[in-house]
Structure formats: C-alpha cells, structure tokens
Amino acid sequence: MHEDQDPEAAFRESVARNVDGLKQDPSMRRQSDEWLLNSLPHRYSYNFRWMGRPLIQYPQDMLAMQEILWDVRPDLIVETGIAHGGSLVYYASLCELMGHGEVVGIDIDIRAHNRAAIEAHPMFRRITLVEGSSTAADVVAQVQRMAAGKKVLVVLDSNHTHDHVRDELAAYAPLVSPGSYCVVFDTVIEDLPRGLYPDRPWDVGNNPKTAVREFLAAHPEFVVDTDIEAKIQITVAPGGYLRRL
C-alpha cells in the first residue's frame, strides 16, 4: 500500500487479489468441491437457524448475500421458496439493520406451523407471504405490482427443475434493477454426481444451472459474478449469482 492510498480502497484491492488467487488455485477448488460433496449425506444445509427459524442454506452463501444486500440496498427482495422461513427472516433482519427494505416470499405450500411462526416473528413487519406457485400468472402479477418503481433483488430457491427455473427467470428476472442481482440457488446440482436426488425431479441435465445457461444466452444484460463464488469457495450457487448490468 502506498502511504497516500485510501485505506478502504487498499483493503478492497487486497481482497480482489485474494479472490484472483483463489480463482487460480485448482487445489482449493478441488478441496472445496470435495468438502461440499461430503457434506451432502450429512444434510449439512439443514443444520442452521437464523433468529430461531431453520435456514436451509450454506453459511458462505448467506455471508455473500449479506455483502450483496449491503451494496445494493434493495427496496424489495423477492424470494421464491420459503420452507421454514429462515432465509426470509434472514433477509428481513438485514433490511431491519439497514433500516431499509422489505421482503416478499412465495411458496406453493406454506405449512400452518411455518406461517404461524413467521407471522409471530419480530421481523415479520418487513415480510409479505404469498402462497401459490411462483410461476402462476396471478402470483407473478401480484409480485410485479409490489415491485413497481422499486429497486428489486430476486432470489430463486423453490422447485429446482430446469423448466420451473426457466419460467421463474422469465417472470422475475425482468424485475431485477440494474446493478442488482438475481441469485439462483442449487445450480450446484449440475456439478454433482448423477442420481444424487432419486426422490426429486431434478438431476444432472435438468436443474437451475441448465436453466441459467439458457437464460444467459438470451439475456446479455445479466452476467455471472464469478468473484462471489471464488471468494466464498463453498456455494450451492456456482454460476448462479447473476448481476444485472
């Protein structure tokens, strides 16, 4: 660092160098991939809670989301796939800390006990729940109305088949504001061994990453932010952090 350099700029530069180093380290890549694969039989992503609600995520992805939300400062976060509400509460709590923003969660099946717990949660004041398929026309229209005129960030984490994510991208990516993100979770399914989810309709060749590939080919206004996945190394969303130019 030069003596006259702004320390904040210098720190950002040093992190950028770290990230470049990680991108060029095949051993770290291999070990991170192996770690993730070994974590799956342990159902590792189910181990965590945020402010009491189960959060079905890897911690590294959530820290990346925190950095994105702070940088983007969206007015509205749209998330498909609520489950127990942990990620909704997480994003809402960050909005609360920032003093800005709200979250709309969409799920085809909001179980009564989950709804009751989310509605009773102190972060519920920043949350709207929508029950229905994320690709149903009335649900999409409702979210479009909520998003009108707002700075929007989208998170897709519902049904992980190619067709469903393709349709979600068609419905929700246009809402994403320039400079903001559409984060597509579970793109990692494409990189895992075939047949890992025998009771699910998704597999290698039919998953969020195949939908993202198709989407990006037709939407040059979105790019994969490869710095994020290099930075965190362990992620269920490789190639899924899409930034709108």
Ligand SMILES: C[S@@+](CC[C@H](N)C(=O)[O-])C[C@H]1O[C@@H](n2cnc3c(N)ncnc32)[C@H](O)[C@@H]1O
């Ligand atoms: C992986 S979980 C969501 C996890 C949650 N985002 C979290 O981080 O804790 C997937 C959720 O998607 C929902 N889902 C499945 N198909 C859907 C659809 N067509 N539309 C909306 N939600 C759907 C399921 O009911 C389930 O609750």
